[in-house]
Each structure stands twice: as structure tokens, then as C-alpha cells.
Amino acid sequence: MSFFPRSLLCIVPVTLATFGCAGVNSAMIQANASLAAANRNLSGASGVNVDGALAKPPAPLASDVMSAVPMIKDFVSTSACLSKDANVVNILSRFWDGTGHGIGYTDPKSRMSHNQSRCLKVDRVGAWSQPAKNVLKFTVTYISESSGESVILRHTIHRDESDKWYLSGY
Structure with a gap:
């Protein structure tokens, strides 16, 4: 015990x-x-500044983006600090609603060749779009402070009937 x-x-x-x-x-x-x-x-995720990286959404999307910001901040800061040997499925399961076949996720560090940072810097969260009333798409720019490499990843989230936001299944 x-x-x-x-x-x-x-x-x-x-x-x-x-x-x-x-x-x-x-x-x-x-x-x-x-x-x-x-x-x-x-893990160092609390040291990731997502607030300063959030781009202002277009006016028609502002209400939906603001309602999704707590989930987005948690997801982005968690993603920025995942270690290479982390059990991604267990760590990110709280961002998935259990429908579909899984979540569409790419570890930003896997796209970098020379990164040595414990956590990546989140430079920008933006390029907002809304293909459906309950769906938001956005990009996140991650930067390795050790190597200067950057990667831009596009994420899709959806809102369920209880107004909670989740990563979309693939």
C-alpha cells in the first residue's frame, strides 16, 4: 500500500x-x-506560459474560443512538457471523450532533431477556425529554447452536449 x-x-x-x-x-x-x-x-508544465501565446480570435469565434481556453491551456502546456518516454495515451486521455478510434496527436518534440529542452516554449496559439458550431481548429507554435527549432501543429477540438471541449478523434 x-x-x-x-x-x-x-x-x-x-x-x-x-x-x-x-x-x-x-x-x-x-x-x-x-x-x-x-x-x-x-514535470515543469506549470512553467509553460500559454496565456502570453494566445492570439486574439476573430470576433465571431471569440465566445467559443474563450469557453475552450481552459482545456486548450491545459492540453498545450501538457504537450509542451511530455518526455520522450512518457505514456502519451494515459497522460492525454483526459483530453479525449472516448468516441472514435483515438485522438489525433503528434508530439511536438518528435518533429525536432536537436531539442534538449525539458519543456518547449509555446510561442503562439492561434490561426483559429470553426468548421462547425461545435468544432474549433487552431495551431500551436512550439519552440525549443535549447536548439531554436520550431514546429507548428494543428489541433482540432470539439464540444460535447455538456459544453466540455475535447480533442477530436481521428
Whole structure:
């Protein structure tokens, strides 16, 4: 049981006794969010400045882009800091809604020959387009600060019935 954080071992029984199963679910969601934040801090993803890279969308798309920004920032900062040996499917699964055959994803570091950076710099998120009411397309420019190489990747996301944004399946 040493692979469980001690705080989790304390939270679950106390919450179960106090609030029942609904409380356990809430506690597990909080614990998962805390662990995800710690993982981003340890990986360096929290140091990736996506806010400064966001290009202003065209006025007709502004509302949809703004609603997708939290997901885009999380996805882009995670992508910028993935290690070559990372289990991409597990790490990026939170950005996929489970439909289709998988997610269309290319690791930006795989397109660079001489990168030695732990995390890539996100230079620009933009070139917004909306081919359907529930779909946004955008590009991300990643730059290796160690080699100066850059790569531009195009991503497609879609909004589900609950207004949550996900990477589109391929």
C-alpha cells in the first residue's frame, strides 16, 4: 500500500464515514486534481506560459474560443512538457471523450532533431477556425529554447452536449 499517498488513505475512510459514497467521489475528484497539479509542477508544465501565446480570435469565434481556453491551456502546456518516454495515451486521455478510434496527436518534440529542452516554449496559439458550431481548429507554435527549432501543429477540438471541449478523434 506504499504506492498510495498517505493523505489519500486518510481522506477516503473519513469521507466515507461522514458523507457516504457521494462524499468519496467528491474526495477522489479533489485528490485527483491535487495529484494532477503536483504532476504538472514536477514535470515543469506549470512553467509553460500559454496565456502570453494566445492570439486574439476573430470576433465571431471569440465566445467559443474563450469557453475552450481552459482545456486548450491545459492540453498545450501538457504537450509542451511530455518526455520522450512518457505514456502519451494515459497522460492525454483526459483530453479525449472516448468516441472514435483515438485522438489525433503528434508530439511536438518528435518533429525536432536537436531539442534538449525539458519543456518547449509555446510561442503562439492561434490561426483559429470553426468548421462547425461545435468544432474549433487552431495551431500551436512550439519552440525549443535549447536548439531554436520550431514546429507548428494543428489541433482540432470539439464540444460535447455538456459544453466540455475535447480533442477530436481521428
